[in-house]
Amino acid sequence: xxxxYPRTERAAQARAAEAKLAADGIDGVVFGWVDNAGLTRxxxxxxxxxxxxxxxxxxxxxxxxxxxVDDSFTAAPSSSGPVGDLRLVPDLDRLVPLAAQPGxxxxxxxxxxxxxxxxPGCQRGFARRVTEAVxxxxxxxxxGIEIEWVVADAAGSPAALGPAYGMTRFIEHSxxxxxxxxxxxxxxxxxxxxxxxxxxxxxxxxxxxxxPVEAADTTMLVxxxxxxxxxxxxxxxxxxxxxxxxxxxNGSHMxxxxxxxGQNLAHGGPGRHGLxxxxxxxxxxxxxxxxxxxxxxxxxxxxxxxxxxxxxxxxYRCWGLENRExxxxxxxxxxxxxxxxxxxxxxxxxxxxLVVGGVLAAGLAGLDSGLPLPPETPSDPAVLxxxxxLPASLPxxxxxxxxxxxxxxxxGLELYEAVLAVRQAEAELYSGxxxxxxxxxxxxxx
Ligand code: GLU
Ligand code: MG
Numbered sequence: 078x079x080x081x082y083p084r085t086e087r088a089a090q091a092r093a094a095e096a097k098l099a100a101d102g103i104d105g106v107v108f109g110w111v112d113n114a115g116l117t118r119x120x121x122x123x124x125x126x127x128x129x130x131x132x133x134x135x136x137x138x139x140x141x142x143x144x145x146v147d148d149s150f151t152a153a154p155s156s157s158g159p160v161g162d163l164r165l166v167p168d169l170d171r172l173v174p175l176a177a178q179p180g181x182x183x184x185x186x187x188x189x190x191x192x193x194x195x196x197p198g199c200q201r202g203f204a205r206r207v208t209e210a211v212x213x214x215x216x217x218x219x220x221g222i223e224i225e226w227v228v229a230d231a232a233g234s235p236a237a238l239g240p241a242y243g244m245t246r247f248i249e250h251s252x253x254x255x256x257x258x259x260x261x262x263x264x265x266x267x268x269x270x271x272x273x274x275x276x277x278x279x280x281x282x283x284x285x286x287x288x289p290v291e292a293a294d295t296t297m298l299v300x301x302x303x304x305x306x307x308x309x310x311x312x313x314x315x316x317x318x319x320x321x322x323x324x325x326x327n328g329s330h331m332x333x334x335x336x337x338x339g340q341n342l343a344h345g346g347p348g349r350h351g352l353x354x355x356x357x358x359x360x361x362x363x364x365x366x367x368x369x370x371x372x373x374x375x376x377x378x379x380x381x382x383x384x385x386x387x388x389x390x391x392x393y394r395c396w397g398l399e400n401r402e403x404x405x406x407x408x409x410x411x412x413x414x415x416x417x418x419x420x421x422x423x424x425x426x427x428x429x430x431l432v433v434g435g436v437l438a439a440g441l442a443g444l445d446s447g448l449p450l451p452p453e454t455p456s457d458p459a460v461l462x463x464x465x466x467l468p469a470s471l472p473x474x475x476x477x478x479x480x481x482x483x484x485x486x487x488x489g490l491e492l493y494e495a496v497l498a499v500r501q502a503e504a505e506l507y508s509g510x511x512x513x514x515x516x517x518x519x520x521x522x523x
Contacts, residue, residue, distance in 0.1 A: 116522065177305035219333070257306050369481035
């Protein structure tokens with residue numbers, strides 16, 4: 078079978094990067110990919126091995142396609158158990174020295190078979206395929222993923238006393254936040270905002286929107302960076318959907334705008350709030366598929382302890398202008414470029430490549446069928462009582478996912494079934510656990 082990535086060019090690119098990396102004091106490069114449980118798995122190589130790794134990849138065990146959040150394994154129809162191997166191939170276009178891990182650089186990786194063909198279970202490959210399908214229609218998508226996290230002390234308690242959005246909390250962690258900002262900026266990322274969030278010990282950062290695959294890469298890089306800076310300050314980090322039982326949790330909201338020939342289709346159109354017809358149909362497509370998409374974007378048992386009404390998590394399948402209780406919050410922004418749709422129902426235990434790929438595939442289906450956008454929900458859906466709740470548990474989301482011909486087709490059978498197996502096994506793993514036990518089991522995993 079044909080090799081589908083340009084091996085020789087990749088090796089040349091690695092050799093060209095080597096001298097600069099060496100001059101920057103880089104000793105090794107870590108290659109990361111995100112599994113179906115949302116955990117980042119890595120391999121690293123010394124700098125001298127980078128060109129070889131860029132050309133041939135490094136070995137990666139396929140059974141991590143069915144790894145669960147607790148590092149145990151389940152099985153899917155395509156699983157080969159302990160047998161077989163894949164190649165983890167770094168994408169050197171995103172190679173970057175890590176500001177908070179001196180001596181190390183990072184690159185996101187794609188997974189290929191040993192023949193050099195794309196591994197059908199590769200989540201990043203899936204996101205790229207769907208992005209290309211969007212581009213074939215003369216459209217493009219800009220995406221940005223917000224990151225919320227809780228800082229904790231060595232004992233695991235929130236390590237900030239100051240109030241929500243409070244200057245007090247900001248002052249408590251002034252040096253730490255400065256270092257987060259500097260590290261992200263040194264890595265070439267454009268930070269838009271950084272602030273204390275609502276929950277105890279919680280902060281949030283947002284970065285500039287970019288292409289869907291790039292946005293997924295960026296969100297992982299940002300999270301690794303925050304963790305590394307935190308470690309240098311003696312802080313632990315949790316991206317878990319719920320840190321404290323009953324309290325507001327960590328979301329991972331995805332902002333998205335659809336563009337054609339440099340024009341943002343969420344601005345200046347004839348539809349509601351300036352939406353263009355294509356944007357309306359695209360968003361209608363995502364709303365229609367949202368219950369099934371939760372199996373990708375709210376993937377764990379704990380995700381549903383966050384996704385409840387009145388916690389700004391977007392627990393209702395509806396949309397509204399600046400409505401923070403709707404799963405889809407429409408934002409008109411102060412400039413044409415800023416208008417976007419924010420999907421609030423997703424959290425950081427999700428694999429972001431699955432989320433962007435799934436959302437784009439659903440949006441394309443909305444375009445294909447000319448789906449009308451349902452009426453707007455102008456106020457708190459919990460008070461209105463008319464909007465539909467999204468799945469309230471992982472088994473409910475699995476149910477919707479199992480019925481989704483759209484996601485089965487978009488993901489391809491192997492990836493679709495691997496995700497399903499992981500979701501079912503995790504639902505089983507924590508069934509019968511108290512909420513407190515489930516929260517404790519996953520609080521530090523992602
Ligand atoms: N922390 C909230 C969540 O779980 C979101 C708060 C907000 O940014 O609106 O998604
Ligand atoms: Mg927030």
